[in-house]
Amino acid sequence: MFDHYLNAFATVLLPQNILAMGLGGLWGLLAGALPGISTSMGIVLLLSFTYTLSPITAFCMLVAAYCGGITGGSITSILFGIPGEPSSVPTVIEGHALAKQGHAAYALWTFLLCSIFGGIFSVLVMMAATPLIANFALRFGPPEFFALTILGLSVVSGLSGGSLLKGFLSCFFGLFLATIGTDGITGGERFTFDTMVLLGGINFVTAMVGLLAVSEILIEAEEPFKEYKGHVGYRGMKAEMPKFSLFKKNWFNLIRSPIIGTVVGALPGAGATIASFLAYGEAARTSKEPEKFGHGAVDGLMAAECANNASTGGSMTILLSLGLPGSNTTAMMIAAFMIHGMQPGPLLLSTRPEIVYGIFVAMLLSNLFLLVLTIVGIRLFLELNRLPYSVFSAAIIILCVIGAFGLQNSMDDLFIMFAFGIIGYVMRKFGIPVAPAILALVLGDMAELALRRSLLLSLGDPMILISRPISVVLLAGAVFSIVYPLFKKPKMLQEL
Amino acid sequence: MKKAMFFLVVFVVMGLVAGVGNVSAAPYPERAIEIIVPFGVGGGSDTAARAVAEGMKPLLKVPLVINNMSGGGGTKGMLYASQQPADGYTVLAITTSHLIDAVKPKTRAQLLRDFDPIMRIQWDTSAVTIAGDSKFKTLADLIEYGKKNPKMLKFAGTSPGGWSEIQTVAFFKGVGVDATFVPFDSGAEIKAAILGGHIHGAVEELAETLPLIEAGKLRSLAVIMEKRHPALPNVPCTAELGFNYTHGLMRAWGVKKGTPPDRIQYLHDVIKKALDVPIYKKFVQDNHLYARPGYLGPEETRKYWDDEVKFFTETLKTLGYVK
Numbered sequence: 001m002f003d004h005y006l007n008a009f010a011t012v013l014l015p016q017n018i019l020a021m022g023l024g025g026l027w028g029l030l031a032g033a034l035p036g037i038s039t040s041m042g043i044v045l046l047l048s049f050t051y052t053l054s055p056i057t058a059f060c061m062l063v064a065a066y067c068g069g070i071t072g073g074s075i076t077s078i079l080f081g082i083p084g085e086p087s088s089v090p091t092v093i094e095g096h097a098l099a100k101q102g103h104a105a106y107a108l109w110t111f112l113l114c115s116i117f118g119g120i121f122s123v124l125v126m127m128a129a130t131p132l133i134a135n136f137a138l139r140f141g142p143p144e145f146f147a148l149t150i151l152g153l154s155v156v157s158g159l160s161g162g163s164l165l166k167g168f169l170s171c172f173f174g175l176f177l178a179t180i181g182t183d184g185i186t187g188g189e190r191f192t193f194d195t196m197v198l199l200g201g202i203n204f205v206t207a208m209v210g211l212l213a214v215s216e217i218l219i220e221a222e223e224p225f226k227e228y229k230g231h232v233g234y235r236g237m238k239a240e241m242p243k244f245s246l247f248k249k250n251w252f253n254l255i256r257s258p259i260i261g262t263v264v265g266a267l268p269g270a271g272a273t274i275a276s277f278l279a280y281g282e283a284a285r286t287s288k289e290p291e292k293f294g295h296g297a298v299d300g301l302m303a304a305e306c307a308n309n310a311s312t313g314g315s316m317t318i319l320l321s322l323g324l325p326g327s328n329t330t331a332m333m334i335a336a337f338m339i340h341g342m343q344p345g346p347l348l349l350s351t352r353p354e355i356v357y358g359i360f361v362a363m364l365l366s367n368l369f370l371l372v373l374t375i376v377g378i379r380l381f382l383e384l385n386r387l388p389y390s391v392f393s394a395a396i397i398i399l400c401v402i403g404a405f406g407l408q409n410s411m412d413d414l415f416i417m418f419a420f421g422i423i424g425y426v427m428r429k430f431g432i433p434v435a436p437a438i439l440a441l442v443l444g445d446m447a448e449l450a451l452r453r454s455l456l457l458s459l460g461d462p463m464i465l466i467s468r469p470i471s472v473v474l475l476a477g478a479v480f481s482i483v484y485p486l487f488k489k490p491k492m493l494q495e496l
Numbered sequence: 497m498k499k500a501m502f503f504l505v506v507f508v509v510m511g512l513v514a515g516v517g518n519v520s521a522a523p524y525p526e527r528a529i530e531i532i533v534p535f536g537v538g539g540g541s542d543t544a545a546r547a548v549a550e551g552m553k554p555l556l557k558v559p560l561v562i563n564n565m566s567g568g569g570g571t572k573g574m575l576y577a578s579q580q581p582a583d584g585y586t587v588l589a590i591t592t593s594h595l596i597d598a599v600k601p602k603t604r605a606q607l608l609r610d611f612d613p614i615m616r617i618q619w620d621t622s623a624v625t626i627a628g629d630s631k632f633k634t635l636a637d638l639i640e641y642g643k644k645n646p647k648m649l650k651f652a653g654t655s656p657g658g659w660s661e662i663q664t665v666a667f668f669k670g671v672g673v674d675a676t677f678v679p680f681d682s683g684a685e686i687k688a689a690i691l692g693g694h695i696h697g698a699v700e701e702l703a704e705t706l707p708l709i710e711a712g713k714l715r716s717l718a719v720i721m722e723k724r725h726p727a728l729p730n731v732p733c734t735a736e737l738g739f740n741y742t743h744g745l746m747r748a749w750g751v752k753k754g755t756p757p758d759r760i761q762y763l764h765d766v767i768k769k770a771l772d773v774p775i776y777k778k779f780v781q782d783n784h785l786y787a788r789p790g791y792l793g794p795e796e797t798r799k800y801w802d803d804e805v806k807f808f809t810e811t812l813k814t815l816g817y818v819k
Contacts, residue, residue, distance in 0.1 A: 141694030187657030345707030
């Protein structure tokens with residue numbers, strides 16, 4: 001095995017492969033940072049360039065683009081408040097709040113260091129324990145998925161800011177939204193009013209962009225010709241470099257979050273979104289300053305970013321060991337394997353070890369490359385912060401429109417985005433947090449399907465949910481994180 | 497100056513007249529042909545359509561544009577294609593799911609009514625697949641267990657009320673077993689659920705599961721076909737086990753009804769040639785589509801569609817999706 005790694009390093013460090021990683025990483029960063037081009041679309045566009053490359057060079061490029069896409073999405077989230085993927089929602093909430101307080105550079109530094117750390121952590125875990133993670137991931141059947149999504153939903157209490165009541169109000173609104181569209185178990189239509197528009201359900205990217213980004217601009221637009229808040233105490237990268245003590249203080253967070261990311265990333269159908277929300281929720285629950293969450297809590301940002309990037313390793317683990325794509329993006333990787341005459345699956349490690357170990361090493365090195373690329377690139381992005389808000393917000397709206405339209409080239413998505421912008425505006429006016437609604441929209445669908453699948457498996461017996469060890473532990477965790485804040489802060493209990 | 501202007505006008509008018517003359521006698525195709533893939537980028541329908549299109553590009557003088565229009569399980573793209581003029585410039589990539597929609601009463605575009613087939617391109621093979629360490633050794637074991645324990649046999653699939661459920665339920669109904677169908681969101685989730693022992697198995701397209709079968713993690717009990725599949729020569733086919741059930745997923749291309757026959761013929765000839773191009777042959781090889789001929793001419797395709805729709809009507813009735 002040691003030989004394999006030595007060979008892999010020697011191959012990956014060839015000049016053409018380093019160039020491929022640099023280009024792939026840059027492309028991934030761009031695709032991730034630009035709304036309207038998702039990471040998976042970025043990979044698809046890149047695929048056609050890899051036909052003529054040697055397999056290992058092609059994978060160096062694709063793997064770097066994959067890691068870059070996940071990283072790039074967070075830049076847009078922090079600076080513009082536009083989440084590119086549902087997994088970036090916690091980053092928008094905390095990172096963008098920091099940026100608005102004038103600490104954009106601080107937020108970017110923290111995100112960058114944590115996401116690279118999370119990425120490298122998960123690659124190392126993946127190198128050491130691919131079969132272990134794969135076997136553990138397979139133990140997650142529908143009941144375990146249900147418990148996992150409920151645990152994810154229990155984060156609501158952490159996201160609610162001051163008022164649990166308003167947090168749950170928002171959460172139930174999101175759960176309702178999740179029921180719209182085609183029923184995943186019977187195929188029947190729900191709340192579609194016989195239109196085509198709602199047949200596929202509410203697309204959470206459009207809803208997310210509307211609720212988070214558009215509504216914020218509407219709020220800001222109430223104060224005309226205001227300068228962007230970022231210029232208040234706007235400081236450069238050097239001045240905002242986080243101190244080592246920050247990481248020392250958060251050491252447990254920094255270990256817990258990548259583990260959550262790696263394991264949950266390996267579950268097909270769960271992936272980065274649940275991972276980042278779970279890690280974020282755990283951080284909120286254990287934080288010494290929980291009142292800061294929603295208003296720029298740096299530990300929340302750290303947790304979400306670590307987990308988000310760590311999910312890449314988990315997702316690649318299950319792809320390389322079993323040939324199962326854990327996310328849309330890794331599904332595109334399967335196409336890449338086929339182009340180069342390989343079939344990802346359990347046999348790949350024995351038939352083409354040089355490719356598998358090469359991919360491990362390429363993932364490790366791309367994370368390091370991305371650190372350099374992003375530090376250089378961030379300075380350019382940061383300059384945008386100096387723009388007056390009237391100009392800046394117009395640019396954000398344009399990016400939102402491109403992002404929503406680009407999903408499926410459909411005007412319907414655009415209307416839905418603006419509708420959610422107005423809904424988000426009203427919610428904010430009443431002090432109702434929007435994050436729980438997004439969380440519930442994303443997880444509600446998964447939770448419902450997992451619950452109904454479980455009941456199909458048990459022929460209607462609900463005991464299946466609490467008769468399996470993993471799901472019991474997860475459900476107990478969920479109950480604990482909902483009930484615990486009530487006793488910690490009796491004021492919240494009175495309110496309920 | 498005036499003189500120059502006059503000549504300019506004369507030239508422009510002459511050009512226009514010549515242009516108009518050209519249009520009426522213009523050979524088809526004279527502009528880009530749009531292929532509507534009613535599913536997302538990177539999916540099975542998309543990669544199949546792109547493989548065919550790659551083969552067609554060198555044979556055509558006009559560009560070929562693939563437009564992914566996903567939504568409503570393939571109905572959105574079909575609706576769009578049915579609203580375009582019947583001039584052969586909009587081609588719809590059709591799958592079995594459109595045939596199933598044709599049975600349901602609530603469709604605004606209906607395949608048999610609104611479209612003419614160009615040809616059937618692919619005819620995939622499904623297999624009854626279970627975990628490698630499953631206690632069932634043969635299809636007979638599975639059926640025996642299923643008959644003794646109604647509803648206890650749990651099989652996964654992807655689309656409730658769609659092809660995946662129909663092929664699972666129709667197969668088990670054919671062998672006299674009352675099985676429970678559990679729908680999942682993607683093939684990856686199904687395979688993970690089988691490997692993890694959460695579900696007994698799935699009736700799925702063979703190419704999806706082949707790498708895991710070759711590794712021994714999954715096992716096929718039977719391929720649903722009239723003969724054995726070359727990729728799995730040791731696995732019996734349904735025909736030899738005595739089951740008269742050989743349906744498979746099909747992909748075809750079609751145009752809006754009323755398109756001039758010579759244009760359909762032209763497209764048919766180009767696509768047929770494209771199926772012999774190496775890049776498409778590699779696609780067939782990679783996806784194990786070589787087991788039985790996919791190609792059917794326009795008339796045979798129409799008959800095949802009619803027969804399948806009849807079969808789906810029956811199955812959906814027993815499932816209670818239509819009355």
